Amino acid sequence: MELKIISAEQFRLERATFHTNADEPHFDKSVLEIIDTVRKEGDSGIRQLTQQFDGVDVAELTVTMEEFAVASQQVEQDFVKAIRQAEENITAFHRCQVEQSWFTESQPGIVLGQKVTPIEKVGIYVPGGKASYPSTVLMNAIPAKLAGVKSISISTPPGPDGSVSPYVLVAASMLGINRIYKIGGAQAIAALAYGTETVEKVDKIVGPGNAYVARAKKWVYGDVAIDMIAGPSEICIVADETANPKFVAADLLSQAEHDEEASTYCITASPTIAKNIAFEVQHQLKEFERKDIAQASIRNKGRIIVVKNEQEAFEIVNMIAPEHLQLMINNPTDKVMNIHHAGAIFIGNYSPEPLGDYFAGPNHTLPTNGTARFSSPLGVYDFVKRSSIIHYSKKALMDASESIACLAETEGLHGHANSIRIRKENEYAK
Template identity: 60%
Template structure:
């Protein structure tokens, strides 16, 4: 974990570019997408063997496998999952948008009609860890939005089975169709379809750097939620922040992936040294120490800011997926945040509380995309259609203005579509 000053960070940030790494990933990603489009199911079997090390016999999870999974899960896990589900449902129900229609003068009616997407594919990551919590976070908002058809795909574990906790979560939220495919090949299959996988309207869900780039590349042929790649945490810690808590929270996200990012911004140079030492000490005893160590080495950073104003400027520059404000009066500083996927306030709102339980979605924009993207929500699973109705009287009242606008654009056929109604004295329905 490096300690740097705010000035050094900002200078370095301007100079760094990750283009080379992205280009290398894109080469792999585009090749897999091309092969899946050409060879369909055969490519899915081949890539699963290549990347997951499993010779698949069947792409779909069978009823037998679902039944067996239920027997394997700990009942206390299931109880906790049910409680988390209730919290996630309660939060997401608040996001539900309603269609609206406004009646105005002279028989004008304007509105916005909300329609759920027809078919959604949920990607549940599974390379380095199993994510039953992600099943809840992605499927619950889809169900609340009213999506009738939700399918799921997740990579196999090295022993060739699908994680039973993931299957139990899928059963709890009512997902029937589950494919045993991971990575880029899963994204390509959902986007373009194969003999077995039916193409979907939108792909949602997080994944590693390969999955995130694959979603970017298929976007346009299919909808996507956002770029939700390797996890990130940014903790702002002033002199009141408990060092062991800061360290533990940084490590909680570092353990996801070697490319996860754990960043602390502190206003105390003394604290910076303490946090580094504590994080390195706590890391040693973690089960996933090799991943954590690598992630801290790659992307672990402690930035010393001159004051809270500068700390918040850096936060907005990073646009982190998760932001923790372990500072005095976090509610005040929350208002200075422009870019962050989720903001955790105070010493007792650690990031994993949001990952599993509190209710807000844990599928969040990464890699600076919180500048323009939002958490996954019910709004990602609906479309809006505008509704316009004018009566004859209302149209005639405004006809000339519309014609003027059309003619100014040189689009005389547009103007004609208005004029034909104005000049028509015995049109059907005319009153």
């Protein structure tokens, strides 16, 4: 069997050496050089890097209106219909996340509040190369639009002929985004972070990418905001006798086909179910389209963990803090509250991960590599920021003045105390 079956104890031992983000110093030198080139040489630096990494000479860095027009002729009507339905679902879900500004008058003369303002300029990185990811456009752009972001641009690597996927162009166009740069890798991140003659500097960069993109995002973080540093994708399925092993195997493989580093975990209390699932994975792999990738992933990062009971299953889930969690168990909804750390929780036998990747509505940009312990799915909240509002009347400040001055002086900040006292003295001098 390629898919290892291990005990909870074995898994805990394996996990003890787990680190969320491996340091990648061997990438850093070239990533920093790329960033430096883009900052110093702008567009011409980008052209030279695109020649070097993508093997193509891109004269015009932005997609033209003609290219949009050609793309709309190239895609199938089924695709347009499916993507419209996905857009509706994603919009409906994310609309529930829209936050309002609020104000309170806690006491007479005291108004406090929180003003919610959209981030002004956002750049979305959409991976390209061999595949095409229109769903990335939807999942990143829709929450940004709902937040009220005024300027949304996309950067995606050009193919060998210098073109961009028509599916990406059609998805972008549908959402009213027409500023698309043909730039990939760390150079795209640098261009969005610092701006060039052609590329407009943004306030926040979102979207997935390869290791270079991820590392470049870590480096520009602070100068601009980023969504997260994404690692390889992962799935964790908790299965009992109510789960169909064929379904479980197909779902594990749907994750494994992403890349060789994708992790696939299945947790069950039954050794028999474990064996059946491992057998089904082996069986389905035979005819599997992306067999080489999936097989490598299953071999390296695939585990079926046999636990004592459901409680231990949930402990292991919380230890993994998986990006995607499927509960294919009896009465799954009752058990959701046992899950403390997961990016998305798919409930029941008919809620497989691809449903969430494309269609159901919640975001497919999820915290990977155990970072669900402290991170959330991408959402409307990622595209706004808050400002505190503070208003005190003269009387309210006078009443509070001695407490404020006392705390300021405790911290040795006499100028702070003075800013309060000068108002009090002015009042009593009248």
